[in-house]
Amino acid sequence: xxxxxxxxxxxxxxxxxxxxxxxxxxxxxxxxxxxxxxxxxxxxxxxxxxxxxxxxxxxxxxxxxxxxxxxxxxxxxxxxxxxxxxxxxxxxxxxxxxxxxxxxxxxxxxxxxxxxxxxxxxxxxxxxxxxxxxxxxxxxxxxxxxxxxxxxxxxxx
Amino acid sequence: xxxxxxxxxxxxxxxxxxxxxxxxxxxxxxxxxxxxxxxxxxxxxxxxxxxxxxxxxxxxxxxxxxxxxxxxxxxxxxxxxxxxxxxxxxxxxxxxxxxxxxxxxxxxxxxxxxxxxxxxxxxxxxxxxxxxxxxxxxxxxxxxxxxxxxxxxxxxxxxxxxxxxxxxxxxxxxxxxxxxxxxxxxxxxxxxxxxxxxxxxxxxxxxxxxxxxxxxxxxxxxxxxxxxxxxxxxxxxxxxxxxxxxxxxxxxxxxxxxxxxxxxxxxxxxxxxxxxxxxxxxx
Numbered sequence: 001x002x003x004x005x006x007x008x009x010x011x012x013x014x015x016x017x018x019x020x021x022x023x024x025x026x027x028x029x030x031x032x033x034x035x036x037x038x039x040x041x042x043x044x045x046x047x048x049x050x051x052x053x054x055x056x057x058x059x060x061x062x063x064x065x066x067x068x069x070x071x072x073x074x075x076x077x078x079x080x081x082x083x084x085x086x087x088x089x090x091x092x093x094x095x096x097x098x099x100x101x102x103x104x105x106x107x108x109x110x111x112x113x114x115x116x117x118x119x120x121x122x123x124x125x126x127x128x129x130x131x132x133x134x135x136x137x138x139x140x141x142x143x144x145x146x147x148x149x150x151x152x153x154x155x156x157x
Numbered sequence: 158x159x160x161x162x163x164x165x166x167x168x169x170x171x172x173x174x175x176x177x178x179x180x181x182x183x184x185x186x187x188x189x190x191x192x193x194x195x196x197x198x199x200x201x202x203x204x205x206x207x208x209x210x211x212x213x214x215x216x217x218x219x220x221x222x223x224x225x226x227x228x229x230x231x232x233x234x235x236x237x238x239x240x241x242x243x244x245x246x247x248x249x250x251x252x253x254x255x256x257x258x259x260x261x262x263x264x265x266x267x268x269x270x271x272x273x274x275x276x277x278x279x280x281x282x283x284x285x286x287x288x289x290x291x292x293x294x295x296x297x298x299x300x301x302x303x304x305x306x307x308x309x310x311x312x313x314x315x316x317x318x319x320x321x322x323x324x325x326x327x328x329x330x331x332x333x334x335x336x337x338x339x340x341x342x343x344x345x346x347x348x349x350x351x352x353x354x355x356x357x358x359x360x361x362x363x364x365x366x367x368x369x370x371x372x373x374x375x376x377x378x379x380x381x382x383x384x385x386x387x388x389x390x391x392x393x394x395x396x397x398x399x400x401x402x403x404x405x406x407x408x409x410x411x412x413x414x415x416x417x418x419x420x421x422x423x424x425x426x427x428x429x430x431x432x433x434x435x436x437x438x439x440x
Contacts, residue, residue, distance in 0.1 A: 061369040073370040127403035
């Protein structure tokens, strides 16, 4: 009985931490940039580096990143991200990662923190329709922050 | 401010790109069995308004993959052709007929692959070779339909394709087929799924570039069916479409659906002038 209660408390705590996230539908863009952290917390660049290479991030499918040259097959659809922290502010990078189409109209880059407005939304990579129910963005608020923190380490000067 | 940054972004992109091995189609040319010469590059038809030159997907594959297609003895897709040659002669269904009862030899099908999908007057719709094959099986042979993207069907399409190799793709897009073609065009430019990617994003805007480990081609279908080294079997056009739509995290259309037939007509028309190549070999 005690255990069950503790379990429940843990759940509530976890979901309320989540609720602190700015929801994808509530994000405010100013000139394509997002001022504050989406999760309210700082990002972890090491975790960000991993997201660059896998899962729903997989940024190097389209971008070259010299700092990740130990990973094979970097794509060339988007610009190389070396020195990206010299070209853009943190708020601008956050905006680009969350929804690049706000900064670059019609961009081929997927919107990683967006949950609405898709044509024939599927259930991940199954080819089946997405069932009714909550749509999760490609990256969580904290994952966006982690990626932003990693990109902020890419200085050339 | 936004504009300036964008300009910087694109200059960086250009500089980055020229620094890379910008991987356009290669310069190789294709002759099959030292005999059938294949047009893998030609001027784009006027209706493919955003392309100036069209290329077969063969030109984007590695030398090793390309070599498989240069001789029928090395082309694993020819095994499917052989299987279909047997089916061609095999009586099936209540009418006691085989394909050969009505159509003679497979060579009598020469030219068809180049013109399909095509308007079918009787059915009053655009049909694919697969639909025609199943129409014969059901209504002329009294036999069971084959699965649209199944092995038997894809082998048969490979046989029908093989006898047209070297002929220029020439699908009609005017007259009664126009509406279907327009629908296909619209699908081609629709950004599907959670990744919001259209066929054009990858195969028109980005061909020649690497997306992760894949060298993007123009997504032409003159080579279908294609034997893929990745799944070691012949793949049909609609199976490929399904895979590409699925990869955008979208709900796909069904093989044989009106949407995929329309998309096939449109994509085929973008390859008008390339040679029929199937069964081809890809990775």
